[in-house]
Structures are given as C-alpha cells and as structure tokens.
Amino acid sequence: MNYLHIRHYTPEGKMDPRGGFTVAFERNPVDSTMLHFAMAKCSKKDVYNKKRGRQVAEGRLAKRRHLMTVMIPEGKRPVEALVAAVRGVTDNYRILNLE
Secondary structure, three states: OEEEEEEEEOOOOOEOOEEEEEEEEEEOOOOOOEEEEEEEEEEEEEEOOHHHHHHHHHHHHHOOOOOEEEEOOOOOOHHHHHHHHHOOOOOOEEEEEEO
C-alpha cells in the first residue's frame, strides 16, 4: 500500500498546518492497469495529522468503503494517474509527498 499526502498552501507559499488529504492506493491484483484508492480529508479546522490520515484512508481502502478506481493509461506511472484523478477534488492544494 502506498500513500499520497496533499496539503493546502497559502497564497504566500507557506504550508497551512490545518486541513489536507491523505490518499491510500494500491494496484488491482487482478488487473494491473487499474488503481484503487480511498481518501481521508482533514477539516480546515483541524491540524493535519499524517498518521491519522493514513489510518483512515487505509481502513477505507481495506474495507472497500468510499473506494475509487482509476485506469492507468499506457506509458504513465500509477501515481500520475492518481494525481490526475484527485486533481479536481483537491483544488488549491499541492501534493506534499508520496510514500
């Protein structure tokens, strides 16, 4: 299982300690051209906690709750397909890191 952390940045370019998204993702074991993922959103009222975000997103993925699937286009890396899929949901956020 892999994780993607997405954080909000201020117009001045500083990372906001509040809010953000954690995405847990894995390849479909039957069809490697498909990527399954689940997201956890941290409220802008709460301080982002990477560990808690991973727990929530991983739990949703494991239980197949709030599961989303994206096809990996030929010649693209899985993370590129994932970033394209979550781009609309995470407007005004930047991808912080990939684990």
